[in-house]
Amino acid sequence: MRSWPLAQGSSSSPWRNTLMPDRMQILVRKTDGRTETALLQNGSLWAYDRREDEASELVGALLLGRVERVLPDVKAAFVDIGRKLNGFLPIRESDSFHAQNGKAPLITGNDVIVQVKKDEKGGKGAFLTRDVALPGQYVLLMPMSRFVGVSKRITDPAEHTAAKALGKAVADGRFGVIVRHAALFARREDVFSEAEELFLRWQEATAHVAAVKAPAVLLQESPFHRILARDYAARYAVELHLCRQEHANAPDEGAETHQHTTVEMDALWQGNRVQQQLKDALSRRVPLPGGASLIIDEREALHTIDVNSGGNVSAPEGMSLALQQNLQAIPEIARQIRLRNLSGILLIDFIDMDDPAEKAQVANALEEALSGDRIKTVLHGFTSLGLMELTRKRTGATLREMLTQPCSHCGGTGSTNLL
Structure with a gap:
């Protein structure tokens, strides 16, 4: 078990450069x-x-909105944030992580400080939260909270304990923080400095909120x-x-x-070859080594990835052909999910495997391949139908939404009506 120098107050970490092979x-x-x-x-x-150039990043932005309507039955409110569609603000969030007076009551006509969690899409407005969180490289700072937590990526017990202690020292009862995995490889003073900078950004953004007319942007995402x-x-x-x-x-x-x-x-x-790689990423079929391929279908409700077998007829000793081809497909599956910015519900139809041990090996390999993604992705395992189910947090538009538009003839269906 490796130790964490930050727990002993060290100002540097010997692992800073050891995890940078790429x-x-x-x-x-x-x-x-x-x-x-x-x-x-x-x-x-x-x-x-x-x-x-005139567009701005919505997700992560800190806004002063005006409550347009409160719906107690659905425990939500609609908030005017200066867009065509009002934002959707759930009011079922727990208050346990907030300062005693961290939130004003939600009353129609009142101003409210919110942060955008999900961008507006289609006919749905942006998804909002009052649990403000300012992300940094080493910590996630929560200015309206006193909660101190640790990233789920820090699983080693000793590192978890040290990270928790570091978070408490950084917050010092003034705000809440979640210590990120990157803090494992940072100098202690850099973690403290970043937290102070984030807290200062919050203070500057909200210092004159009483003089601001809603809706307004208080703090724009980077x-x-x-x-x-x-x-x-x-x-x-x-x-x-x-x-x-x-x-x-x-x-x-x-x-x-x-x-x-x-x-x-x-x-x-x-x-x-950025332009060519973008064109390739818009294709439904993605070729893989050995003749195998991925078929990727993007839909409103969910996205599916189908792994098709190739021309290989043999596998290394002790490994089934299905396992070999599934493992070979995983790096490209992870890349396509990131590049296309697929989010929401994803289903992966791997080549059929009967052995539970092989399924576990594929699941572990997929989790490892997705661990480098900056967007939170959760694997839910194989369904009863043998499909791998995962969810990925929605942030911004998909690659297809950015680079294509619906066909004027078929409306984006890919087929025309013969009637």
Whole structure:
């Protein structure tokens, strides 16, 4: 069992560089009034974001809304947040994690501080919460709470105990925190410094809230490239590539930063085949080594991934062919989920396996492959029909929603009516 130096007050950690075998590159370029961000691991596209210059990140933003309607029967309220659709605010949340006077009563016409948890989609408004949480690289700070917790990724008992102690020292009764896994590899003073910076952001955002007219933005979420740098810099060697014209005075992003001309950035984009990798990610069929393939169907209610067997007719000794091909498919399954930003309910139809031990091996391999995802993903295991069920937190649009639009002839169904 490894010890954690932070428990003894050490200012550094010997593991800071031992978990960085891969290189992450974040490319940010501006074209035709929009900003594109690509995350690559050793040249393989992991994530992509595209937004118009006037657009802003909604998820994570801190807003001052106005209560439009309270529905006691469904334990929810609709809040005007300045969008076309009112936000949906559940009022069944527990108050146990809040300061005694952390929340004002929800009354129609009153102003309320909320944070966006899920973006608006289709005819549904944004999903809101009053449990404000400001994410950092090392801690998740909850300014209206006194709860101190530890990331579920910290499973070692000794590390969990030390992380809890660190969280209590950082919070010091002033706010709540959840100590993130990345804090295991950070200097103690960096964890304290980040928490203070996050708390200061909260104080500055809410200092003059009485003089602000709702609806209004109190604190905007960081640009996508800064979120990526924040979430991956502790586990990977991250290079951030920016256009010099747009980011001449860019702040420290927690990553090795390079600035380029527009021509140089375009060359980086093309050299990494970003455009081609995006086109491939919009295809329903994804080829795998050995002739196998994935069939990915994206739907409103859920997404499905079907693993089809290939031309291999033999497997290593002691391993069934089904197990071999399922294990080979898992890295690409994890990549496609991240890249396409699939969220909500996902079902994976692996090649049939009868042995419970093989199913367990596949489940463990999938969990490991998804562990590097910055978005919370939960595996629920195999269903009675043999389908792997998982859920992934919804944050922003899917890749298909960003890069495609419904066909004017078929309405997006892929077929036309013959009647």
